Amino acid sequence: MGKKEELTEIVGSQQVIVNTHSIEKLSRDESFVCPTRPAFIVKPRNTGEVQLIVKWANKTLTPLVPISSGAPHFRGDSVPSVDGAVIVDLSEMNKIMRIDRKNRVAMIEPGVTFGALCPELEKEGLRPNMTLLPRPRKSVVGSVLEREPVLMPKYHWDIIDPLACTEVIFGSGDLYRTGAASGPGTIEEQWKSGEAQKSHAEPMADWCRILQGAQGTMGIITWATIRCELIPNLEEPFMVGSQNLPSLFELIHWLVRLRLADECLVLNNVSLAHILTRQRRGEYERLRDRLPPWILFFCISGYEYYPEEKVSYQIEKLTDLARRAGVKPVKEIAKVPAQTLLKIVQKPSEEPYWKLRAKGSCYDIFCLATYDRIPELIQVMNIAAEEGDCPVADMGIYLQPIVQGTSYHCEFNLFFNPANAAEVSRLRNLSQQAIKSLMDNGAFFSRPYGTWVDVVYERDAETASVLKKIKAILDPNNIMNPGKLCF
Amino acid sequence: MALNRNAYKALEDIVGADNISEEPAVLDAYALHWGLKAFTGNPFGRRHEAVLLPGSTEDVQVIVKICNQYKVKFKALSTGWGSMNGPGGEGVIQLDLRRMNRIVEINEKAMYAVVEPYVINAQLQAELMKRGLTCNIISAGSNTSALPLTALMGSGPTSNSTSYNNRNILGVEWVLPNGEILRTGSLGSGVGWFCGDGPGPSLRGIMRGYKSPLGGLGVFTKAATKVYHWPGPEVVPVEGASPGYTPKLPDIISAHYITFPSWERFTEAGYKMGESEIALACDKLPPWMLALNLTENAREGIRLFSEIRPQTVDKGISVLVVIGADSQREFDYKEKVLKRITSETGGEYLPLVEEPATRKKLIWHRVRATTGARETFRLMLSQGASFGSCDSWEFAVNEAREGARLKQKYIEKGLLVDDGVDNAWGTLYEHGHMGHMDELYLSDPTDPASKQAAFTLMEETTRACMEKALGCPQTVMGDRGHDLFGPRMNNYHLWVRKFKKALDPNGVSESTNYITVPE
Numbered sequence A: 001m002g003k004k005e006e007l008t009e010i011v012g013s014q015q016v017i018v019n020t021h022s023i024e025k026l027s028r029d030e031s032f033v034c035p036t037r038p039a040f041i042v043k044p045r046n047t048g049e050v051q052l053i054v055k056w057a058n059k060t061l062t063p064l065v066p067i068s069s070g071a072p073h074f075r076g077d078s079v080p081s082v083d084g085a086v087i088v089d090l091s092e093m094n095k096i097m098r099i100d101r102k103n104r105v106a107m108i109e110p111g112v113t114f115g116a117l118c119p120e121l122e123k124e125g126l127r128p129n130m131t132l133l134p135r136p137r138k139s140v141v142g143s144v145l146e147r148e149p150v151l152m153p154k155y156h157w158d159i160i161d162p163l164a165c166t167e168v169i170f171g172s173g174d175l176y177r178t179g180a181a182s183g184p185g186t187i188e189e190q191w192k193s194g195e196a197q198k199s200h201a202e203p204m205a206d207w208c209r210i211l212q213g214a215q216g217t218m219g220i221i222t223w224a225t226i227r228c229e230l231i232p233n234l235e236e237p238f239m240v241g242s243q244n245l246p247s248l249f250e251l252i253h254w255l256v257r258l259r260l261a262d263e264c265l266v267l268n269n270v271s272l273a274h275i276l277t278r279q280r281r282g283e284y285e286r287l288r289d290r291l292p293p294w295i296l297f298f299c300i301s302g303y304e305y306y307p308e309e310k311v312s313y314q315i316e317k318l319t320d321l322a323r324r325a326g327v328k329p330v331k332e333i334a335k336v337p338a339q340t341l342l343k344i345v346q347k348p349s350e351e352p353y354w355k356l357r358a359k360g361s362c363y364d365i366f367c368l369a370t371y372d373r374i375p376e377l378i379q380v381m382n383i384a385a386e387e388g389d390c391p392v393a394d395m396g397i398y399l400q401p402i403v404q405g406t407s408y409h410c411e412f413n414l415f416f417n418p419a420n421a422a423e424v425s426r427l428r429n430l431s432q433q434a435i436k437s438l439m440d441n442g443a444f445f446s447r448p449y450g451t452w453v454d455v456v457y458e459r460d461a462e463t464a465s466v467l468k469k470i471k472a473i474l475d476p477n478n479i480m481n482p483g484k485l486c487f
Numbered sequence B: 001m002a003l004n005r006n007a008y009k010a011l012e013d014i015v016g017a018d019n020i021s022e023e024p025a026v027l028d029a030y031a032l033h034w035g036l037k038a039f040t041g042n043p044f045g046r047r048h049e050a051v052l053l054p055g056s057t058e059d060v061q062v063i064v065k066i067c068n069q070y071k072v073k074f075k076a077l078s079t080g081w082g083s084m085n086g087p088g089g090e091g092v093i094q095l096d097l098r099r100m101n102r103i104v105e106i107n108e109k110a111m112y113a114v115v116e117p118y119v120i121n122a123q124l125q126a127e128l129m130k131r132g133l134t135c136n137i138i139s140a141g142s143n144t145s146a147l148p149l150t151a152l153m154g155s156g157p158t159s160n161s162t163s164y165n166n167r168n169i170l171g172v173e174w175v176l177p178n179g180e181i182l183r184t185g186s187l188g189s190g191v192g193w194f195c196g197d198g199p200g201p202s203l204r205g206i207m208r209g210y211k212s213p214l215g216g217l218g219v220f221t222k223a224a225t226k227v228y229h230w231p232g233p234e235v236v237p238v239e240g241a242s243p244g245y246t247p248k249l250p251d252i253i254s255a256h257y258i259t260f261p262s263w264e265r266f267t268e269a270g271y272k273m274g275e276s277e278i279a280l281a282c283d284k285l286p287p288w289m290l291a292l293n294l295t296e297n298a299r300e301g302i303r304l305f306s307e308i309r310p311q312t313v314d315k316g317i318s319v320l321v322v323i324g325a326d327s328q329r330e331f332d333y334k335e336k337v338l339k340r341i342t343s344e345t346g347g348e349y350l351p352l353v354e355e356p357a358t359r360k361k362l363i364w365h366r367v368r369a370t371t372g373a374r375e376t377f378r379l380m381l382s383q384g385a386s387f388g389s390c391d392s393w394e395f396a397v398n399e400a401r402e403g404a405r406l407k408q409k410y411i412e413k414g415l416l417v418d419d420g421v422d423n424a425w426g427t428l429y430e431h432g433h434m435g436h437m438d439e440l441y442l443s444d445p446t447d448p449a450s451k452q453a454a455f456t457l458m459e460e461t462t463r464a465c466m467e468k469a470l471g472c473p474q475t476v477m478g479d480r481g482h483d484l485f486g487p488r489m490n491n492y493h494l495w496v497r498k499f500k501k502a503l504d505p506n507g508v509s510e511s512t513n514y515i516t517v518p519e
C-alpha cells in the first residue's frame, strides 16, 4: 500500500487531498520562504484520527506540517521545509466544545476561527482578548500558539495568555493533556469538580509553554481552552495623537499599571490609515497625511456594577495622568471617531484582509522590546528601509504593550506588490539586514520565522541546545515540521 | 560519607576556605529544620557533606561542573524556610546562596525586578514601595526568597492582584545540572530581562510547573519577576513594638472580613469580587488564622477565636477583602461595589475588623505577609496541609469543602484541634480568573492517636483528589507521590523523568523532593 492509501485508511478518501491546485496553494505563502510542495493534504476530523496520522508518520518517517487557519498564510511556518511532507489541515476540527461564562473560558478545536468564535462568545457576554484585526479565517488556537499579541494588556498577565490547557498529540504519537486538564479524572469528571481547564500548569511542568512558539514542531493540538474576558456594559474609547512616542509610553505605563484601559495600542498613521480605508484610490493617502504620526488608542470600560461611576472616576484619573504626560486624549482624530476604531478592533478584519488591501501583500517584521528601546528600533528600521530603497513613508508600525506593560510587541508592516519582482527582492534583502540591526539595538525575536531563525539562534546557542533535547523527547523521529526553528 | 578530598580541594579553590565547611557543628546548623520535629520527633534532618557559600553565578557554575566531574550531588538553598533544601541521602553538598543577595534591577516603568536568591521578599517589597510598587509574597512569609522559583507553590495573600510565582517569572539565569548556563528569553539574546520565553518554545515549560523543582533541576542564580502597583505610601511608619505594631496607612486602603451563609454564596461572592476587580487581596483567611494573626500569643489567639466564632464559623464561610485605591472616588466606588456584592450574597462584615486600628494592623500583616508562621505554627502543634492545586475559583472552593468534610469527624472525636473545621487558606488569582485553596489541620505531635488521625486524614484527602478529580495535592513531592499521581495524570512523571535525565545526565542535582531517574 502506498502512503496515500494508508492515509485513506485512517481518514477516508474524501479527507486526503491530492489535487494539484490545493497542493500548489500550500506550497508557498506570502513570506519569502522557499516554496516546497507537500505530498498530500490530510484533513482529520477528530483526535483519534490525528493520533493515528502521527503514529503512521513515525512508522513511515513522513514529515507532518499542521495547519489550522485558512489562507493567506504569512510567516512561512506552514510551508514545508522538506520534500514529501503531509500537511495536516485541522480546519475541519472546528467545534466550539464549551463556553463557560462563569469561569470566562472557551474550549475549542483548532479549526475554530475568530470569525466563528466571537459571535458565540458574545451570546454569553464574553469576548476573546483579540489580536489586532486577525483575518476572519485565522484559527484562534493557531493565534494563541504563536503568542500573537493581544489588545488588552491588563488581562495579559503572562505571555502564555490567553492559552490555558490543551490536548496534544506529541510528535511521539502520545496523547497528552496539559495543565489542569491532565487530571486526575476525565474532562467530564473535572467539570463536575468545578474545574474549567483554566490553569495551564501541571505539577512539575508547563508543557503548554513548550507547544507555544513551536510552529508545530512538537506536536499537534487537538483542542485548547482559551481565557475570555467580559463584554463591558459601558465603553469610553479615546485616542491621543502625538509626534512624540515617549510621552505616549508614559501615559500607557499608567493606563496599564492602574488597570484603567482595556484595549490599549499604538499605531502609526500608515497602519491606521490602512485599517480604516478600503481600496478606493487616494483615500488611504489622504487619511495617512491627515493623521498625526502616532495614535494611541485605548478604551476605558465599566462593567456590571455602577458602570457610569467606574468610568467616571477612571476618566478623572486619566485626565490627570494625561496632563502629567503632556498629552491630550480626545474622542476623534482626523474625523475618525474613537468609537469607530473601537468597533473595528473588536472584530476580525473585514475581507479583503486589511494588510492585503493596498498592495496585495504585506511582510511583517516583529520583535519584543522594552518601551525605552522602541524609538531606537524605529530609527534602525527607517535607516534600513531607506538604505534598502523601501519607502519609509509607507511603513506601518504597530506597538502593543504586552504582559501588563513589561514589554511591547513592535511590528513593522511592509506593504508590497507581490507581482513586482524588484519590490519583492528589495524587501527580502531588507528583512535580513533589519533583523540583525534590530537585535543589536535591543530587539528580542521571541518568535523567529523563516529566514530570521538562524540569526536568532546564533545569539542564543544554549537555548537552542536545550530545546533540541526537549524536541528529541517529544518528537524523537523529528517528523513534526522539520526544518523549522533549530530542528 | 566524607567528601572526596580532591573534590573538596577543588571546591575550596573556587569559593575560598572561608566559604566552605564540613565542621559537624556547621553541618548540624543546616540540618536543623524547625518544622521536622512535629513530623519525625527529631528536629534534625540529614547532614550535608559540606556547605558552600558561592558568591556569584560563575562560582555556582564551576561548582556544578566539579560536582559532575566527581559525581557529587548538590542542593541549593536560598532562604531555607522549608526543609526541602535538606539532602535526601548521602553525598550531597549544600550551596547556601546567601552571598548572592543583590537586587540587580528595579525597572519601574517596565514593572519588573531582578533579584538574586538571597533577596528576601520584605527587602524587595520595601524597595518597591518606595516606587509605588509591590510584589507577590508567599503566605509563608516575607522572610522567604523573592526569587519566584523557590517556594513550593508561590501563592500569597495578595495573589488576587499580584498573581502567583509561576506566572510572574520573566527572564531567568539558570545554572543547569550539567553546569551550562541557560539564560531564558530575551536574556539569552543579550537584550535584557523583560521576557522569559523563546526564541520559539518557552523553556519555562520545563523550569517548573505550578510547583517549583525544589532543588532538583540545577540552580537559579537570578530571576526577573513582574511587579505590581502599590496604592499606599512609599514608606509606612509603624507605631508600637512587634508583633503588636500598628501601621499608619491612609484611609483609602481598607479591609473587611466578610462571612457568607453558605459555601454557595461564598463562591458566588468570590466570582463577583473577581469580575468587578475591586480587591487588592481577596484572601480566604479562616477565622482560626485571623484570630492568631491579630493576637500576640497563643492563649490570646485561642480566646479571640472563641470570641469571633459565633459571628464567623457558626455563621458560614469567611473571606478577607483588602481594598486599595489611588483616589477617594475610586475608593468610594470599590467600597460601594463590595457592599452591594455582600448584600446580594448575604454576607456580613465582622465588627472586629471594622475597628480602624485592627483593620490597619491586619492589612499590613497581609500585604507584607508577616504572619504566616504565627497563623499556623504558634501553637507548636503539628500543621498539615492538603489539596492546593489551582484552577477555577469554584474548583478551589470545592477543594476546601471536601477538606472540611473529611476533617470534621476527627475534630468531633477530639483527635484534631478544633480550628473551626473549615481552616482552608486560599485566594483568588488574577481577579477571579483562577483560585487556589489548601486545607490545613492541626494535630498534637505528642499524642499518637492525634498523629495517626492526621496521617489518616492526609491519606483520605489524597484519595479524594484522585477519586473526585480535585487536582494533584501540593504535598505530592518526590518519587512516591509522583508515581502515585502520574499514572492518573497522563503519566506526567515519565515525561518529567525524561527531561530530568536529559538535563542532568549524571544525576547530581539532588532531587528527592522533585523526581529521580532510576539508573
Ligand SMILES: Cc1cc2nc3c(=O)[nH]c(=O)nc-3n(C[C@H](O)[C@H](O)[C@H](O)COP(=O)(O)OP(=O)(O)OC[C@H]3O[C@@H](n4cnc5c(N)ncnc54)[C@H](O)[C@@H]3O)c2cc1C
Pocket: B075, B076, B077, B078, B079, B080, B081, B082, B083, B084, B085, B086, B097, B117, B138, B139, B140, B141, B143, B144, B145, B147, B149, B150, B151, B152, B153, B154, B155, B156, B212, B213, B214, B215, B216, B218, B219, B220, B221, B372, B373, B376, B377, B513
Ligand atoms: C507557615 C507556612 C506557610 C506557607 N505558605 C506557603 C505559601 O503560601 N505558598 C507557598 O508556595 N509555600 C508556602 N509554604 C511552603 C514552603 O515552606 C515554602 O514554599 C518554602 O519553604 C519557601 O522557602 P524559601 O523561599 O525559603 O526557599 P528555600 O527553603 O531556600 O528553598 C526551597 C526549595 O527550593 C530549592 N531552591 C532554593 N533556592 C534555589 C535556587 N536558587 N535554585 C534552585 N533551587 C533552589 C531548595 O533546594 C528547596 O528545595 C508555607 C510554609 C509554611 C511553614
